[in-house]
Amino acid sequence: MPASFTNHDSRFPIYSGNHKNEWDQCIECHINPGDYITFSCVxxxxxxxxxxxxxxxxxVSNYQYESNACYACHPKGN
Structure with missing residues (x-):
């Protein structure tokens, strides 16, 4: 079932800019459907x-190939 992003943009700016309309299901980023704190960029x-x-x-000093590090530097997907 496609996700409803009604309030997503205001809470998660990653779904804007370069990533606008990239996903249609929560599971594409949130790898555990019951835990929306856990996500994967990689x-x-x-x-x-x-x-x-x-x-x-x-x-980039201290670069890490890790989703939380990605989001920390690219909260709007840019």
Missing amino acids: KCHEHNNAGKLAKEHDE
Whole structure:
């Protein structure tokens, strides 16, 4: 069943900008349907290559290939 993002944008700015309309189901990011605190940025096909992303973030000090770190730097998906 497709997700309803009625209040999602105001609470989760990641669903804006580059990520606007990218998902239609909560499970695409929230890997445990009963726990919306847990999410994954790195399982997406665009972000699942750790080596490629490490090279793209070569100039970022303390870079981590980890979803919470991704969201901390890219809360609006940019």
